[in-house]
Amino acid sequence: MSGIKKSITELVGHTPLLELTNYEKQNNLEAEIVVKLEFYNPNQSVKDRIALAMIEDAEKKGLLKPGFTIVETTSGNTGIGLAAIAAAKGYKFKVYIQDQVSEERFKVIKAFGAETIKLTEEPVLAKVLQETNGDFVAAIKELEEKVLSKEKDIFFVNQVANPANPEVHKNTTGPEIWEDTNGKVDFLVSAVGTGGTVSGTGAFLKSKNPNVKIVAIQPGPNSLPSEANPKPEEITGVHPFFGIPLERIPATMDLGIYDEAFEVETEQAYEAARAVAKSDGILIGTSSGAAIHIATLLAKRPENKGKRIVAVLPDTGLRYLSTKLFEI
Numbered sequence: 003m004s005g006i007k008k009s010i011t012e013l014v015g016h017t018p019l020l021e022l023t024n025y026e027k028q029n030n031l032e033a034e035i036v037v038k039l040e041f042y043n044p045n046q047s048v049k050d051r052i053a054l055a056m057i058e059d060a061e062k063k064g065l066l067k068p069g070f071t072i073v074e075t076t077s078g079n080t081g082i083g084l085a086a087i088a089a090a091k092g093y094k095f096k097v098y099i100q101d102q103v104s105e106e107r108f109k110v111i112k113a114f115g116a117e118t119i120k121l122t123e124e125p126v127l128a129k130v131l132q133e134t135n136g137d138f139v140a141a142i143k144e145l146e147e148k149v150l151s152k153e154k155d156i157f158f159v160n161q162v163a164n165p166a167n168p169e170v171h172k173n174t175t176g177p178e179i180w181e182d183t184n185g186k187v188d189f190l191v192s193a194v195g196t197g198g199t200v201s202g203t204g205a206f207l208k209s210k211n212p213n214v215k216i217v218a219i220q221p222g223p224n225s226l227p228s229e230a231n232p233k234p235e236e237i238t239g240v241h242p243f244f245g246i247p248l249e250r251i252p253a254t255m256d257l258g259i260y261d262e263a264f265e266v267e268t269e270q271a272y273e274a275a276r277a278v279a280k281s282d283g284i285l286i287g288t289s290s291g292a293a294i295h296i297a298t299l300l301a302k303r304p305e306n307k308g309k310r311i312v313a314v315l316p317d318t319g320l321r322y323l324s325t326k327l328f329e330i
């Protein structure tokens with residue numbers, strides 16, 4: 003069989019696991035920290051998995067046909083993954099983006115030929131976001147009901163409610179971790195945005211061994227906008243799932259999946275990301291730093307001596323060059 007691939011769709015997933023051997027030694031850790039490097043996906047993030055899965059699921063269900071436009075509401079990694087896979091499969095892609103999106107993300111999405119619309123340019127979205135103090139779930143619902151329902155020949159992806167999101171992690175991310183560790187995994191650590199990664203991967207690992215502990219991460223209070231600090235440095239793509247109203251939690255987050263949950267502040271995530279760049283030569287984003295921060299905390303617990311902690315690292319540090327992450 004030829005080793006030549008015919009489409010980027012064939013390059014999604016099968017990312018490597020790496021033990022942070024130098025970091026473990028430098029921190030005198032007696033548990034193993036093993037990281038799943040999702041920047042090995044063709045567009046450098048874990049979201050390539052769900053972008054491909056949600057598009058192919060819609061094709062199978064007849065919701066997406068040749069000539070249709072794919073629509074999504076994020077300029078984050080999912081937007082980038084969808085833009086690239088839409089290009090490779092010959093679909094148009096329209097994305098609603100936050101006004102403050104970083105220049106590198108905006109340029110990447112544009113490079114794939116996507117149409118971009120700023121949230122404040124869409125009056126329905128702008129109004130809901132203002133009224134609800136930035137409730138994105140409510141804004142998306144309104145956009146779907148009042149704007150997209152009137153458009154023809156579109157497929158609205160909606161990663162926060164699309165079951166193909168957690169499902170692909172159950173079918174790929176989980177099995178890859180299980181196989182590459184020969185079933186020796188004690189903890190899964192994952193930051194939560196839509197909850198797809200932790201819910202799907204966690205469900206698969208628990209189905210293989212109910213004793214695997216699933217650990218979920220949300221941003222700490224100082225890393226979320228507040229009246230005192232309306233524009234903090236945030237952990238991109240990571241959102242609260244405890245201590246907030248249930249209706250603001252994406253349907254893709256299974257609240258019953260995790261054994262323990264932690265809050266991480268952006269500065270703690272930065273420190274961990276900077277440390278592993280120097281110790282083991284991997285350049286990762288803020289949510290990956292948050293996962294390593296918590297993996298380290300778990301590794302320091304005496305009862306976890308000899309245990310294996312697998313942390314999912316969602317994306318590359320190259321996507322954060324305009325933030326303070328590597329301003330050192």
Ligand SMILES: Cc1ncc(COP(=O)(O)O)c(C=O)c1O
Pocket residue numbers: 049078079080193194195196197198199200238239240287289290316317
């Ligand atoms: C950089 C980054 N990290 C973590 C996450 C969280 O992943 P999930 O949506 O699967 O919970 C996201 C999601 O947007 C992300 O973009």
